[in-house]
Amino acid sequence: MYTTLKIGIDADGIATITIDVPDRPMNVFTPALTADLGAAITALGADASVRGVLITSGKSSFIAGADIKDIASAYDRGIAPTVAYQWSQTLSQTFRRLETIGKPVAAAINGVALGGGLELALACHYRVLADDAKAVVGLPEVKIGLLPGAGGTARVPRLIGIAAAAKLMTDGSSVTPAEALRMGLVHELAPRGEVASRARAWLMGKPEAMAPWDRKGFRIPGGAGLTNAAIAQTFSIGTALITKSAGRNYPAPGEILSALYEGTTVPFELALKLESKHFARLLTGAVARNLMRTLFLHKGELDKLSRRPPGEPKVELKRLGILGAGMMGAGIAHVAALAGVEVVLIDATDGQAVRGKAHAERQLARDVEKGRRSAESAAQVLARITATSDYAGLAGCELVVEAVFEDRAVKAEVTRRALQVMSKDAVFASNTSTLPISGLAAASPRPAQFIGIHFFSPVERMPLVEIILGKKTRPATLARALDFVGLLKKTPIVVNDSRGFYTTRVFGAYCHEGQAMLAEGVDPALIENAGRLAGMPVGPLAVTDEVSLELQYRATRQAMEDLGERFVPPVSMPVLTHFVEDLQRLGRKSGGGFYDYPADGPKRLWTGLAQHYPRAPVQPSVEQVKQRLLHIQALEAARCYEEGVVTTAAEADVGSILGIGFPAWTGGTLSYIDTLGVARFVGDCEKLSRTVGRRFKPPRGLKARATSDTPFHPRPATGDAA
Ligand code: NAI
Numbered sequence: 001m002y003t004t005l006k007i008g009i010d011a012d013g014i015a016t017i018t019i020d021v022p023d024r025p026m027n028v029f030t031p032a033l034t035a036d037l038g039a040a041i042t043a044l045g046a047d048a049s050v051r052g053v054l055i056t057s058g059k060s061s062f063i064a065g066a067d068i069k070d071i072a073s074a075y076d077r078g079i080a081p082t083v084a085y086q087w088s089q090t091l092s093q094t095f096r097r098l099e100t101i102g103k104p105v106a107a108a109i110n111g112v113a114l115g116g117g118l119e120l121a122l123a124c125h126y127r128v129l130a131d132d133a134k135a136v137v138g139l140p141e142v143k144i145g146l147l148p149g150a151g152g153t154a155r156v157p158r159l160i161g162i163a164a165a166a167k168l169m170t171d172g173s174s175v176t177p178a179e180a181l182r183m184g185l186v187h188e189l190a191p192r193g194e195v196a197s198r199a200r201a202w203l204m205g206k207p208e209a210m211a212p213w214d215r216k217g218f219r220i221p222g223g224a225g226l227t228n229a230a231i232a233q234t235f236s237i238g239t240a241l242i243t244k245s246a247g248r249n250y251p252a253p254g255e256i257l258s259a260l261y262e263g264t265t266v267p268f269e270l271a272l273k274l275e276s277k278h279f280a281r282l283l284t285g286a287v288a289r290n291l292m293r294t295l296f297l298h299k300g301e302l303d304k305l306s307r308r309p310p311g312e313p314k315v316e317l318k319r320l321g322i323l324g325a326g327m328m329g330a331g332i333a334h335v336a337a338l339a340g341v342e343v344v345l346i347d348a349t350d351g352q353a354v355r356g357k358a359h360a361e362r363q364l365a366r367d368v369e370k371g372r373r374s375a376e377s378a379a380q381v382l383a384r385i386t387a388t389s390d391y392a393g394l395a396g397c398e399l400v401v402e403a404v405f406e407d408r409a410v411k412a413e414v415t416r417r418a419l420q421v422m423s424k425d426a427v428f429a430s431n432t433s434t435l436p437i438s439g440l441a442a443a444s445p446r447p448a449q450f451i452g453i454h455f456f457s458p459v460e461r462m463p464l465v466e467i468i469l470g471k472k473t474r475p476a477t478l479a480r481a482l483d484f485v486g487l488l489k490k491t492p493i494v495v496n497d498s499r500g501f502y503t504t505r506v507f508g509a510y511c512h513e514g515q516a517m518l519a520e521g522v523d524p525a526l527i528e529n530a531g532r533l534a535g536m537p538v539g540p541l542a543v544t545d546e547v548s549l550e551l552q553y554r555a556t557r558q559a560m561e562d563l564g565e566r567f568v569p570p571v572s573m574p575v576l577t578h579f580v581e582d583l584q585r586l587g588r589k590s591g592g593g594f595y596d597y598p599a600d601g602p603k604r605l606w607t608g609l610a611q612h613y614p615r616a617p618v619q620p621s622v623e624q625v626k627q628r629l630l631h632i633q634a635l636e637a638a639r640c641y642e643e644g645v646v647t648t649a650a651e652a653d654v655g656s657i658l659g660i661g662f663p664a665w666t667g668g669t670l671s672y673i674d675t676l677g678v679a680r681f682v683g684d685c686e687k688l689s690r691t692v693g694r695r696f697k698p699p700r701g702l703k704a705r706a707t708s709d710t711p712f713h714p715r716p717a718t719g720d721a722a
Helices: 031-047 068-077 081-099 116-122 138-144 152-160 162-171 177-183 193-202 230-247 252-263 268-283 286-303 325-340 350-371 375-383 393-397 407-419 437-441 477-488 503-518 524-533 540-547 549-566 574-583 621-642 648-662 668-676 680-689 700-708
Strands: 004-009 012-019 052-058 104-110 126-130 188-190 320-321 342-346 384-386 399-402 427-430 450-455 464-469 491-494
Touching: 004 031, 004 437, 012 031, 012 193, 012 407, 031 081, 052 116, 052 325, 068 286, 068 407, 081 116, 081 162, 081 268, 104 116, 104 193, 126 177, 126 193, 138 162, 138 286, 152 162, 152 524, 162 252, 162 286, 162 399, 177 188, 177 648, 177 680, 188 193, 188 437, 193 320, 230 252, 230 393, 230 477, 252 268, 268 286, 286 668, 320 393, 320 407, 325 342, 325 350, 325 384, 325 407, 325 450, 342 393, 350 375, 350 384, 384 549, 393 407, 399 407, 399 477, 399 540, 407 427, 427 524, 437 450, 437 540, 450 477, 464 477, 464 648, 477 491, 491 648, 503 524, 503 540, 524 540, 524 621, 540 549, 621 648, 621 668, 621 700, 668 680, 680 700
Parallel strands: 012 052, 052 104, 104 126, 126 188, 320 342, 320 399, 342 384, 399 427, 427 450, 464 491
Antiparallel strands: 004 012, 450 464
């Protein structure tokens, strides 16, 4: 009668519940599992022959937590606050029934136990955890904008004290078995194969079937309530730390602290109810919805190559050619070799190619040093990369990626040379970050087999790849590019051709706006801080220094040449030109740009900025600067959508967060517009267009959306409390 678990009762009266959710690689709390567990607790509670209950998993892990995909898709149907509260209460009360079943309950945690999985174990009277590096435990809900809603905020502080509980939950990171034992989250560690027998042995010892907090006279370790100085400090310092690390953009850490504070000054049953109230507030708010929808639902779909044209046969990539062994080419060679692909890495001279391969060698040596890889495996990976200046090596490659200088003539030359050697059915890709693909494809007699595969720097760390379709790119070429990205375990978005495609356009808008403000006399420290407070990883001036002012200047000059009369100079043009042509401050690589980079300390804003761009007597507020920096990017994304450059809101969102660090709390560029409300966003932009510049003028399609009240993503039916 159960579909997600099995129950066996042995001769000693020990009932073993083995959780094994069908069709899932890991156990997650589906509605069926919650129902089965509830029914099992009722049945075992009533069965007089049962003297103890053991809970374990039929998979290699214990339970990985909630079914995020299920929650994320529920948003489109709408989650009312009362429903959200009930979701939390259903699980929470089920666990409470287990805890108060009147018979001892032990958890044999044979592997990873996260979120609801750990909360279930915490409701057991005894916990044995596998002493295995992979068997980490934790409460990562904060990472999806939530809090542990199945008793976590009530049990953990009662078990390990408020300060340690606050850290565990606001951090969201997992702890190792040894750490879990030290903290007191579990009672015992055992070899993986023995967790069940040890838990059973405890049950056989006729232990008391009661949680510590249900015993008379129980006190929270370390105390509770604001009259306790140490606890008061935990909450005041905690709030300050949270504001510093998460900014005010993420409500979950604050709600966790509130749940802990309120929940530890009231009886246990009430703490569970208060927790559900805070959980419901987060679940029905915009931030949790945005995080889950974009980073789990949509990213998950893209990772499964949802944009792959159906029916195209899969060509296994065995050999990859790379032209240009510079920063990008070397990085791509490294990640491809790690994925098991043979790589031919070509540069103008053998020496330059070898220097490119040395990048992989350094990274692999570091892996070996840190114990992440054996020396033998590192040598195998490195042996897959052949560094050469000889194009003949491209003969057997199914795919060749070009990453030479961002110069049309150089790219055309290497394309021609490569195509002379490549087989007729091989695909040629460019890693250009700005040049339109259809134009580059003109250098190939086979433009149908030409495509853009745009990696981000540093290649090893950046999870996104932007695939750009040229006008003539055929579906089989797209399929091969996507298979390559899938092999590297990166997330692909597919966009249509445009200068700067999607991500570089949006990213450029951020950089340009920062420079425009500098020219207006806005305090550069205000610009930079506002960027970070909005949730961007770095300020617009700092990031321009990183990619180099020279690169932006060159890209702008190239656009000017290519477009002639149609060229519209970006608002940053005067600043870029002044820095590159007059001041020769080209960015970080060349010693300094908007910042100085002293050898003996952290970077600091260049003191000359005030002389070249005197401060205006009246400064905008932080909120105004934040708004300009985020709105201009979202507006550019909306233009890309309207022009058909990016074709789904999901890709626009995922691409903006993973590719350029647009703040995750927004759910991405178009989700940001939805979160504010399209009409309000358009109204803001119209005002900015009048006061700041015409670049804020909203495009026609966006205005039509505002009028017809049509968001980019389906609007939840009810319950948007943000
Ligand atoms: P880089 O300057 O580090 O490397 C370019 C390499 O191409 C150099 O090693 C150079 O020797 C080689 N090269 C030049 N002419 C050649 C020829 N005729 N034959 C063979 N090799 C030749 O440049 P980077 O940063 O690696 O950029 C390469 C491409 O990747 C550019 O198209 C750039 O727009 C794009 N890109 C760059 C990103 C970045 O953050 N730097 C990010 C994404 C794309």
